[in-house]
Amino acid sequence: MSHTLFFLVHFLQKIPVKIQYFEQERDMIVNRLETDTLKEIKSACACLFSEAAAKSDRFLETLSIDMVKRAYRRNARVHHPDMKGPHAVNEVTSDRFLAIQHSYEVLVGFLEERNPASGIAMSGGKIIAVGGAKGGIGKSVISANLGIYLASLGLKCVLVDLDLGGSNLHLYLGYRSILQHTINDYLKKRVDSLEDVMIQSEYGPILIGGDSSELGSANIDFMKKMKLIKAINAIEADCIILDLGGDTSYNILDFFLQADHGIVVTTRDSASYIGAYHFLKAAMYRKLNRLSGMESRSGEEKNTSMESFIRQVTTSDNGQGSRTISELIAATRDEHPEYLSTVMKAVWGFNPYLIVNRVPHGTGPEEVAGKIQNVAKRWLAREIRLLGSIGRHPDVERSAIDLVPAIVRYPKSPFSMEIAAIAKRLLTPGNR
Ligand SMILES: Nc1ncnc2c1ncn2[C@@H]1O[C@H](COP(=O)(O)OP(=O)(O)O)[C@@H](O)[C@H]1O
Ligand SMILES: [Mg+2]
Numbered sequence: 001m002s003h004t005l006f007f008l009v010h011f012l013q014k015i016p017v018k019i020q021y022f023e024q025e026r027d028m029i030v031n032r033l034e035t036d037t038l039k040e041i042k043s044a045c046a047c048l049f050s051e052a053a054a055k056s057d058r059f060l061e062t063l064s065i066d067m068v069k070r071a072y073r074r075n076a077r078v079h080h081p082d083m084k085g086p087h088a089v090n091e092v093t094s095d096r097f098l099a100i101q102h103s104y105e106v107l108v109g110f111l112e113e114r115n116p117a118s119g120i121a122m123s124g125g126k127i128i129a130v131g132g133a134k135g136g137i138g139k140s141v142i143s144a145n146l147g148i149y150l151a152s153l154g155l156k157c158v159l160v161d162l163d164l165g166g167s168n169l170h171l172y173l174g175y176r177s178i179l180q181h182t183i184n185d186y187l188k189k190r191v192d193s194l195e196d197v198m199i200q201s202e203y204g205p206i207l208i209g210g211d212s213s214e215l216g217s218a219n220i221d222f223m224k225k226m227k228l229i230k231a232i233n234a235i236e237a238d239c240i241i242l243d244l245g246g247d248t249s250y251n252i253l254d255f256f257l258q259a260d261h262g263i264v265v266t267t268r269d270s271a272s273y274i275g276a277y278h279f280l281k282a283a284m285y286r287k288l289n290r291l292s293g294m295e296s297r298s299g300e301e302k303n304t305s306m307e308s309f310i311r312q313v314t315t316s317d318n319g320q321g322s323r324t325i326s327e328l329i330a331a332t333r334d335e336h337p338e339y340l341s342t343v344m345k346a347v348w349g350f351n352p353y354l355i356v357n358r359v360p361h362g363t364g365p366e367e368v369a370g371k372i373q374n375v376a377k378r379w380l381a382r383e384i385r386l387l388g389s390i391g392r393h394p395d396v397e398r399s400a401i402d403l404v405p406a407i408v409r410y411p412k413s414p415f416s417m418e419i420a421a422i423a424k425r426l427l428t429p430g431n432r
Contacts, residue, residue, distance in 0.1 A: 041110050044103035048075060062200055064156045065111045066236040070195070072104040120153060123428035125260020127232070127240045132265040133275035133282075135166065135246035138357040139265050141396060143243035144172035144205075145407040145419045151204030153423075155238035158198070160208040162255050163245035165218030167210025173201045174403050175209070182211040186231070187224055194231045203408055206237070218245075225251055229258050246275075248282040257287050261426060262352035263387060268359065268368045276354070277375050284325065284350050284380050285314045291346055306339050325381040350380070353387035355422065365389035388422035390415065 033041070045063070046054035048071040053059045079097045122128075130143045143159060151157040161169035161183065170179055181197040184190075191197060199207045211217060220228070232240060242259060244252050256262050262283070266276035292307040313328050323331070325347055332343045354372060356365030369386045376384045393415045399406035407416045 037110075040106055044106040047099050047103040048072060048107065058202075062151075062204065063107070063111065064236075065108055066156070068104060068107045068111065072100065075100045120155070120427050122155075122239050122260075122426060126238060127242065127259040128261045128263060128426065129242040129244055129256045129259035130263045130265060131244040131252065131256045131279060131283075132272070133246060133248050133279035134272050137246070137265050137267050137272050138390070138396075139163075139246065140169050140172050140243050141400065141406075142263075142265060142355060142357065142390070142419070142422075143241050144169060145405055145415075146423055147205035147239075147241045148173075148203045148405050148407050149416075149419050149423050150239050150241075150427075153427075156236075157205040157239045157241065158208065158235055158237045159201075159205045159241050159243065160232060161210035162242045162252075163212075164210055164220065164251075165212050165245055167212045167217075169243045170207060170209040171403055172400070172405060173203055173205070173207055174405070175201075175207075176403060178211055178213065179207075179209040182209050182214075183228075184211055184214050184217050187217075187220055187228065194235060203405055205241075220251060225254060229254065233258070248279055250286065253283050253286040254290075256283055256352075257290070263355055264352050264384075265355050265357055266368060266372065267357050268363075273368050273372055277372050280352060280372070280376055280384065281380060283352070284347075284382070287346055287350060288314055288328070288343065291342055306336070306342070309336055309339065310343075324379045329381070347381060350382055351385070353385050355387050356389040358392040359389050360392050387425055388418060390418045390422075 041060065042054045045059065048068065049059070076097070079100055081094060081097060128146075130139045130146075132139055140161075140163070147157045147159040159169060159173070161167045163169070164183070167182070179199060181191070181199065183194075183197060185197050186194050194208060197208055199209065201207045232242070242255055244255055256279075264276050264279055266273045288310050289307075291310060292304070309332075310328075313323055313331050329340070329343060329347065332340050354369055356368050359365050365386060369389075373384050373386075376382050391414060393406070393413070395410050395413055396406045396415055399409060406413065407419055410416060
């Protein structure tokens with residue numbers, strides 16, 4: 001197919017989907033506003049952002065308080081009378097600043113009142129990490145579609161591509177070419193903050209994308225990783241989804257462990273579910289080995305005695321093979337009862353979820369989930385909860401080719417329902 005024909009077909013394919021999707025959302029917010037209120041909100045957008053932003057209903061749908069605050073600061077830096085010097089202040093400059101202040105109040109008032117998500121919020125923390133020790137099992141597909149679904153409910157959702165060596169999350173949000181800004185710009189200090197590399201995707205979520213084609217992008221050192229984790233924690237959003245790479249390197253485990261909800265994805269293939277179990281085990285052992293010292297989340301003083309004790313009982317080079325978590329707890333009770341509560345707290349706090357993906361038609365997730373749950377119970381002393389299962393759907397494969405997210409193209413499909421069911425389990429009604 002010639003290039004022109006290909007793009008024409010692609011374009012025509014996209015139109016009805018986008019119209020349907022956006023019309024649906026327009027119904028949600030813009031249509032609910034009185035004409036005068038909408039006019040005032042649009043003129044506030046024009047003042048703080050641009051005329052183009054004011055004309056776009058889509059812009060209004062995705063506007064957040066955080067965006068308004070940033071725009072206010074940006075405008076105030078230029079137009080605040082204190083910034084102009086005494087001679088430059090006149091009626092025009094003061095009026096401009098008053099208009100900026102008024103616009104800020106109008107937009108913040110509107111956004112605070114707006115309750116598109118009918119009072120829903122993430123249950124138990126906003127950061128979700130999607131991992132699993134293998135590539136090609138659907139981590140990025142799930143991250144992207146879950147993010148789009150949560151954003152369509154009105155949550156401000158940020159998707160972060162943390163597969164630094166194999167970034168492709170942007171493809172699942174429809175970006176074919178290399179992004180103008182990526183997380184590499186932040187890691188390599190070409191920009192100051194993560195906000196500078198955020199891209200408002202057309203399907204709802206904000207994207208912090210990656211570019212693995214840049215040499216060295218996957219090799220970030222300890223300090224950079226810690227800085228990145230801190231910056232991610234500070235993102236103002238209702239929900240942040242971390243799409244992880246498919247291995248058990250320390251960086252990936254640490255991204256996984258700092259999330260409020262860790263999700264391990266597996267398929268029914270042996271390599272995938274054995275990998276999923278290895279991932280769970282590596283994550284638990286990494287968590288325990290991080291309990292003392294610089295890397296601990298609580299920032300406690302380094303406790304070298306506890307560190308060497310835990311290292312000794314969790315590593316296999318002591319000639320005995322690695323021990324089960326129950327054995328580790330027993331050894332702690334016997335040898336260092338003073339560390340027992342810290343160790344128990346860490347073990348109890350390890351509560352990842354499982355998603356079984358690409359489940360063939362006519363079968364269920366139970367067999368694979370059961371295998372992982374049994375091994376985890378025996379070795380890690382934890383119950384791993386099944387968050388959901390997703391069938392093998394040709395529309396997901398198709399969307400990976402034409403790059404229109406499956407949940408957007410087929411909002412009523414079984415895949416979309418499965419993603420919605422997973423999202424619902426992560427949401428708490430009534431506590432926004
Ligand atoms: N539920 C599914 N049904 C059909 N194909 C799927 C499904 N989930 C993922 N895929 C396919 O698997 C491929 C790899 O998915 P991806 O999310 O990129 O994997 P990972 O991020 O784990 O490396 C995608 O191109 C998609 O076609
Ligand atoms: Mg991926």
